[in-house]
Amino acid sequence: xxxxxxxxxxxxxxxxxxxxxxxxxxxxxxxxxxxxxLIPSGIKLLSLADIDCTEDIPETSATIEGNAIQKAHxxxxxxxxxxxxxxxxxxxxxxDGAPGVYSARYAGEAKDAEANMNKLLNELDKNEQRNAQFKxxxxxxxxxxxxxxxxxxxxxITKEKKGTGGFGYDPIFLPHGYSExxxxxxxxxxxxxxxxxxxxxxxxxxxxx
Numbered sequence: 484x485x486x487x488x489x490x491x492x493x494x495x496x497x498x499x500x501x502x503x504x505x506x507x508x509x510x511x512x513x514x515x516x517x518x519x520x521l522i523p524s525g526i527k528l529l530s531l532a533d534i535d536c537t538e539d540i541p542e543t544s545a546t547i548e549g550n551a552i553q554k555a556h557x558x559x560x561x562x563x564x565x566x567x568x569x570x571x572x573x574x575x576x577x578x579d580g581a582p583g584v585y586s587a588r589y590a591g592e593a594k595d596a597e598a599n600m601n602k603l604l605n606e607l608d609k610n611e612q613r614n615a616q617f618k619x620x621x622x623x624x625x626x627x628x629x630x631x632x633x634x635x636x637x638x639x640i641t642k643e644k645k646g647t648g649g650f651g652y653d654p655i656f657l658p659h660g661y662s663e664x665x666x667x668x669x670x671x672x673x674x675x676x677x678x679x680x681x682x683x684x685x686x687x688x689x690x691x692x
Contacts, residue, residue: 484633504529505625508540508554508568521687534562547572547584548631551622559624567623567686571679573652575640576614578606586652600644600655613640617656617678621686630689634681649673 505522506529507515519528531537540557542550547570554568572586582589582603590598607613614637621632637659644654646666653665658676665673674680 503527504564506531506534506558506562506564506566508558508566518683518687521683522690526690529564531558534558534564536562540568542570545584547618548620548622548633550584551620551631552629555622555624555629565623565625567621569619569621569679569682571617571619573603573656574616574618575603575607577610577612581606596651600652603640603652604642604655607640613642614638615640615656617652619678619682621682623686623689632682632685632689634678634683634685636676636678636681 503526505526507518508531509515510531512530515528515530522528531540536558540554542553544550544553550570551568554570555566558564558566558568570584572583574580574583582599586599587594590602616635616637619634621634623630623632638657638661639659641655641657641664644666645664646654646668648668648670649666656665657663658665661668661676665677
């Protein structure tokens with residue numbers, strides 16, 4: 484799902500520039516390389532390190548969308564670069580959408596993936612209603628325009644951890660229609676169906692327009 488908040492016509496024009504610089508609000512070099520290979524050749528991706536952004540960008544919104552927008556606006560307003568930022572959460576139906584926006588800190592500020600999974604498994608314990616979805620929102624700011632891209636992958640929470648791949652909650656998330664968790668699937672297959680993969684694909688299609 485793509486939502487466009489239009490403030491000007493600059494988006495169409497600026498994408499014609501051959502040397503457009505676009506910040507990806509991350510310091511993960513692998514993420515940068517992956518996305519750079521997919522977007523138009525006239526756009527150069529910069530990381531937070533490339534623009535000397537070393538501080539922790541605030542993520543104080545009560546929603547996943549809000550955090551993504553907050554991060555993108557922070558870079559645009561403080562550093563002057565067009566930017567896109569993402570935020571992701573795991574939403575469990577029987578827990579009223581928790582851990583949601585607090586997914587990374589579900590078991591505390593240490594952001595410990597094992598502790599987060601253990602807490603979630605304990606919360607569900609004997610609960611047979613285990614439907615859940617991963618949600619990623621990417622917020623893109625170009626000039627005065629804000630566009631968001633939402634990717635969702637539905638599935639369920641397993642009763643035990645399975646697989647050694649991936650990260651975060653991947654070992655306990657079983658996507659609908661599959662018999663393997665995200666942590667058991669090959670990365671290439673996971674990327675085709677994942678929440679993040681869907682959101683990134685929408686971003687890429689938008690930049691190619």
